[in-house]
Structure formats: structure tokens, C-alpha cells
Amino acid sequence: MTNHSEAAGAPGTEQITLRNPSELAEALPYLLGFKPEDSIVLVALHRGRFGGRVRLGIPERPGDWPSVADEMAKCLINGCEHKDGPPDGIVAFLCRDPKTAETGRQIMERLQPLAQMLRLACGRLDVPVVETLCISDDHFWSYSCPIEECCPPDGTPLAASGTSVMAAAMTYAGVQVRGPLREMRARLTPWQTAAAPEQEHALDAAAMTLVPRILAGVPRAEVADETLDLARRVWSRFGHLPTGDDTLETDLRDDEQLAHDEAARLILGLQDRLTRDHAAEWMEGDEAPLALRLWRALARRCVGPYGEHAAAPLTLAGWVAWSLGDRVEAGEALDMALAADPRYVFARLLMEACSADLDPEPVRRSLRK
Structure with missing residues (x-):
């Protein structure tokens, strides 16, 4: 799967084109200003550019997931309508690192119903989720891409910190990522x-x-x-x-x-x-x-x-x-x-x-x- 999204850096900097799920995953800390932990993140897209975003902790009880998905979708889409109009699409991220013997892949599989709930909640508001990524244990998985050559079942390693296109551009622009939340x-x-x-x-x-x-x-x-x-x-x-x-x-x-x-x-x-x-x-x-x-x-x-x-x-x-x-x-x-x-x-x-x-x-x- 190929994704074409642009992220504007600091004022006066050139735009950065993100072409695939890997670059999207590596860009997330720079979009937020921090590395999210145990988080659901929704980012709006307006004509291929990143817009508003919302973040919320992942509820431990799966029974809370449907209401959280609905509230996050409403919060992001309603907020965007006041500024730039309804978004054209949304990128969703689920971020959770293993805390026990659980593997990153097991976390990805356990959170898959939540990913589906987010897609449905946004779809009910007529905004499609164009990509949904799970980030865990320094790997990422795409819930949207069925092609194993692109998105293997065991996940794709994230680039080393500070080596991505986004990292280089943001460092040049003087943008820093804050410490853990x-x-x-x-x-x-x-x-x-x-x-x-x-x-x-x-x-x-x-x-x-x-x-x-x-x-x-x-x-x-x-x-x-x-x-x-x-x-x-x-x-x-x-x-x-x-x-x-x-x-x-x-x-x-x-x-x-x-x-x-x-x-x-x-x-x-x-x-x-x-x-x-x-x-x-x-x-x-x-x-x-x-x-x-x-x-x-x-x-x-x-x-x-x-x-x-x-x-x-x-x-x-x-x-x-x-x-x-x-x-x-x-x-x-x-x-x-x-x-x-x-x-x-x-x-x-x-x-x-x-x-x-x-x-x-x-x-x-x-x-x-």
C-alpha cells in the first residue's frame, strides 16, 4: 500500500512527502512533539496535508473501546470542521509497548478490534480511515495493508531514532521531540x-x-x-x-x-x-x-x-x-x-x-x- 501525505515543518521549511506506512510510523513523534505511549492517535488529512490530531490513552477494558472510538472520531472531525472543514481522511495509530511476556505481534492482534472500531466510528461520520498502524516493541504493523511483502506478519522494524526523513527535516528546523509523557x-x-x-x-x-x-x-x-x-x-x-x-x-x-x-x-x-x-x-x-x-x-x-x-x-x-x-x-x-x-x-x-x-x-x- 502507498500513502502520499505531506507534513509541513516549521515556518519557512520545505514540505516533506511521506510515501508509505514506514515513514508514517516514524513521523508520529514529530507530528505530536513527543513519543506516545499506550495511546490511540487520530490525525486528520486535508488534501494530503496533516491537520488536527487527537490522542487518548488506550482503555484497559475492551468494553470501553466502542465509546472511546466514537468520542475520538467526533472530537477530531467536529474540531476540524471549525477550522479547515471536514477532513478528507484520517490516519489512526495504536501505540503500546509490551509490559509482560506479550510480544508486539500479540499486542497488535489484541488491539485489532479497536482498530476496526475506529474505522467504523470515522466512517459513520463520512470520513474514511486511510491507514491504521499499530506501533509496538520498535516495530509497526498496518491493519490496512494485506500484502505481506509490504507489511509482514511479524512487523517492520522502525528506523533508528533520528535517521528518518522526518527526523532530519525536523532537526534542521529546530523542532524537538519531548521526553516520555x-x-x-x-x-x-x-x-x-x-x-x-x-x-x-x-x-x-x-x-x-x-x-x-x-x-x-x-x-x-x-x-x-x-x-x-x-x-x-x-x-x-x-x-x-x-x-x-x-x-x-x-x-x-x-x-x-x-x-x-x-x-x-x-x-x-x-x-x-x-x-x-x-x-x-x-x-x-x-x-x-x-x-x-x-x-x-x-x-x-x-x-x-x-x-x-x-x-x-x-x-x-x-x-x-x-x-x-x-x-x-x-x-x-x-x-x-x-x-x-x-x-x-x-x-x-x-x-x-x-x-x-x-x-x-x-x-x-x-x-x-
């Missing part, structure tokens, strides 16, 4: 440390204080003002910390500046939509990087039974990251927000817009006063 997700994942029980107790105590106040008729605006004032005080502390690379070490320093009771009050306060929308206004200028660090810190504090509460800070983290131009972290944060609460509308809308490569400026304008 697990490092990024670790910065947004609730604590599983000795401090987690203490944070959970603080959340319980804050709920017992806040809920009776709301039931007693305390004005909603008053609770919102208290939450936002506390948020400003906390992230202003972050601004006084030593500057350096934005890494896990930064997260540890930020955690030391945020007391358990403060984190609990902020997490519960942000469950109110009005409060969250006001907090979303901190999305540019000097405020944005500090607010992003606070939203990450709060997501890490949504421990134990409060996991669903993480949807609010994760969505805010995704929004600020997108506003700052980091679509990779934005996508991960929004993905995790929807995993925490699949019905969280703000996260879903942002995911559609970010996945379609839309400009965040219209959203920023709506939030500015």
Missing part, C-alpha cells in the same frame, strides 16, 4: 505518598466547613472571592522561589509552599463554575506561568476519593498550557481531566479546540475584562 503526567497525578492521607483529611475538613456555609445561604460570590484571593496569595509565593527549569524539582518546591488546608479550600472552591471561570482569566503575561504551577499542584492534591475533583484544576492547567503555546501539556492535562470526569464540559470543549489546532486567542478575548 509519563514524566508530564506525573506532574499532574494525585499523590500516592505518605502525605496523601493528611491531604485527604484536610479535604474532608474543608468540605465539612464549606458545605454548611453554602447551605446556610452564604452568597456564591463571597465564596468565589475567598477562593480567588487565596489562589493569588499562593501563586505569588511561587514567584519568590528560585527560578530555573520548569521540572519536577520545581513541583517539589511548589508543594512545600502550599499547605494541606489551603489546597483543600482551593480544590473545593474551584468546583464552582463561576469561580473556575474567573480563575481561567490568569492565562497570559506574568500570571500565566505561576497559575499553571498552582493548577498542577492542586491536581496533585486531589487524592483518594477526591479524584473526580481534579477535573477543575486539570482543565485550568490544560487551558493555561494551551494559551502559552504548549499543546502537548494542554492535551495531556485535558485528557486527564476527562478521565477524572468524562462529563466535564469545559474540558471537552477545550480538547476539541486544541486538537483542531485552533488559535486560543478567541477564548482569551472572551475571558479578558
